[in-house]
Amino acid sequence: MNNPNPVPFREAFWVWLRIAALSFGGPAAQIAVMHRILVEEKRWIGETRFLHALNYCMLLPGPEAQQLATYIGWLMHRTAGGLMAGLLFIFPGMIAIMALSWLYVLAGQSAAVEGLFFGLKAAVLAVVLQALLRIGKRALRNRPLWALAGASFIAIHAFDLPFPLIIVAAGIIGFLGGKFGWAAFDVHQAHGSTGRGLTDAESRLGAGVPDHARPSLGWSLRIAAIFGALWLGPVLALVLLLGPENVFSTIAVFFSKMAVVTFGGAYAVLAYVAQEAVATYGWLQPGEMLDGLGMAETTPGPLIMVTQFVGFMGAWRDAGGLHPLLAATLGGLLTTWVTFVPCFLWIFLGAPYVEALRGHKPLSAALTAITAAVVGVILNLAVWFALHVLFWSVRPWSGYGLHLDVPDPGSLDIGALALTLGAILALFRFKRGTGEVLAGCAALGFAVKLLAGS
Template sequence: MRQHPPPAARPASWREVAWMFLKLGTIAFGGPAAHTAMMRDELVRRRGWVSDERFADLMGATNLIPGPNSTELAIHLGYDRARWRGLLAAGVCFILPAALMVTALAWAYVTYGSTPAVEGVLYGVVPAVIAIIAHALFGLLRTVIKNAWLGLLAAAALAAYLLGVNELLVLASGALLAAAVTVMRRRTEASHALIGLPLLGIAADERLAQLFLTMLKIGSVLYGSGYVLLAFLRGDFVERLGWITEQQLSDAISIGQVTPGPVFTTATFIGYLVAGPVGAFLATVAIFLPSFVFVGLLTRLTDRLRSSPWTSALLDGLNAAALALMAGVSFELGRGAIIDPLTAAIAATTLVLLWKTRLNNAWYIAGGAAIGLLHSLLT
């Protein structure tokens, strides 16, 4: 049978990348694990843009750099498909829907003193998201867990995460342990360097400049979950600058979590509170800009990680640990979302449909939202 070139090697238009990630940015509820699962379903399972192995490598590699990992994965997938135009199109279009929604909600918050209720929608959407994540995990399992050793490593990483060990420590330990075992086996030596990002400055109004530089700093150095983002924002905007209150910070984090797309759009909300629409725009650009720079540099490194035995083993260990973290996050999300027979039925039905059909994820999200809204009206 004639062999076709890998999808990423075929010429592709940045417009198809833009359209795909604009859609994903509009429906990707549920946080980074859900975003990753939806990207895999759309780009690996439905469209064949990349292989499962390549997807797993990119997923693992983005954990090496600071910033919002699911956004960075989107940026790197865009680069794989349509090079530099694809990189920009994927990142901007994945961020844009959430940034616009959060800006609108921030306007409502400032104008009316509250945000529109979304609990009914989330009641039905999150169980569907859990099923999408579970389906992606099973799909990636055979690709990432290549042998019993990596299976044990993933199990240990999952246990460590559930016991409260920091995510970055889990990832680093998995990668380094796998690399160390390979080094001992093959008696090879190598070195690895991380790339840094210089701070940029802007000449503008002092308050806007400080807002921009503070968000830029956070985007440049932040590893870990939304809880780490919360700590950075509290330290800078509540305690050091005193620009927002604890309640406003809590509301900003909530809006970032309940809207689709990156949780880092919390920065958009805070920017609006600090300086209106201009502040929202500058804060969004500042917190995501390092991700584009880091991924641009990472594109030169990722392919080389498979070129030697120990760096390939490092990536295998990183992928196994990242998969374990994804499982741990989805388990915790599921405990809070699947709370009664109806939510369990939503999750189970979505999982069956994912296995038996090739329906677009948007249908599962829309169906879950409709059931959630109906449930909220009837109770």
């Protein structure tokens, strides 16, 4: 079928650019902005189709808001529309974090910049706690799901089990639960929205299925070959040309793996990224991971863009024969490439088959179990952040099969504690917005460091 009221490509470009410029505040806020503009204001897509696309994106690894933009852009204007919407969603944050990363390595030791990031760390800890409570309230509907979240936290926090293994195990448990009809995993989550509920028939896209959105084996094979080569071709080339131990090869392989297992959004995977980047590869110091998350929280675009900062710092510290800034810039761009190219592959390859996923109970149950496990992983992230924000000294302890980080009570940072408590009060008691809290803590941190320096 042909769309009865197709949206001009030029008009769509400016609207997607506007959405990208407003994409602050994490995936929930970004999805709300898209819903307000695309469903309520522009009336391009109906409520049912919007939520159906969102449900599919929630099943995928990667940033669901960016993939939702790609999906809707593809639905309206084929592959070119998906590329336009998805790339515009990425570019503002990519440019902003690259600029902040340069500032960080060139002027990060100055009192002004150090103060800004000191305040941001406290605010980020409060924001992560807020995300933990929101996701936990929605995901943990019964005791088995609470138990799964607890087991996930213990596995990653106390036994140091890899994040991908936890996600795979949770998915298998949920899939089997759905297949055998276990009531605990039969949880149907509705994504709330505002507005009057525009129907698909009332939207400019219409209620039918566009011709290009019908499944085609030939299309699937072509798109898998093209985007698979764009994603894995550079990875293989780097490993073969530079060797597997080179920092660029390591970055490419590590973040390619992340692109496959990043279920549950950025907060879920960041604990694993932080663990590997700090402890295994030595790309970052613990406090620097928090600084990077502060950058991602205060810039538009997907929160997972913080991985660009991780790749930037990893190449900065291991530049080889390159100038450190050149190596760092290339490392950051390489990270962004292998993180987001797979996102386009998942959409362009899977979207035509999305109807086959509707009502598939074992798959829905697997997602339910993964979401519960993600709550435990985010709790681990919150504990990890709290230890490194609030204490100057944290030491590892191992025994009886356990691996724990233990803080030195005498190294408690009173200023960081006060800022964190203030951020928590602002978010939870006074219901202030994330942007306000981040800006306020950054300003207070700036003032504290300047006063201490003088």
